[in-house]
Amino acid sequence: MRHQVRGRKLGRTSSHRNATMRALSNALIKNHRIVTTLAKAKELRRYVEPLITRALKEDNPHNRRLVFSFLHDKYAVTHLFDEVVPTIGERNGGYTRVIKLGNRSGDGAPTAIIELVDYNESTVESTGSKRKRTRRGGKKKADNEQDTEEKAEE
Helix, strand or coil: CCCCCCCCCCCCCHHHHHHHHHHHHHHHHHHCEEEEEHHHHHHHHHHHHHHHHHHHHCCCHHHHHHHHHHHCCHHHHHHHHHHHHHHHCCCCCCCEEEEEEEECCCCCCEEEEEEECCCCCHHHHHHCCCCCCCCCHHHHHHHHHHHHHHHHHC
């Protein structure tokens, strides 16, 4: 039984697992949303949320060095402190959201989106969508109307 066994091994050695979590954390901080397997997304929450909490406390060199010691990417640290933290504001935890997508077609692994909560871009995409043409006949009809107008003018 797995009583009080914390974390997921993800089929990797500890160094490979740390490198995977580091890469996923950098991608999530830079892009605000990534698609990965469900197990990796759930495990990533345990790594990213304490980093964001540390960044929210105070922007000083000590906290930046602590975050950098995990991320190993100065651009991700700068983005976290300068852009992500002001957007999050006074939120008391729960900085990430995991949305299940379904199974991946290649190997059937359950996939999910993990995103930062305050960067909800799905509503922006739905409001700014253009109307899509469903048939090719619409363009020909518009051209025919222009041709008939030109003929009428002659």
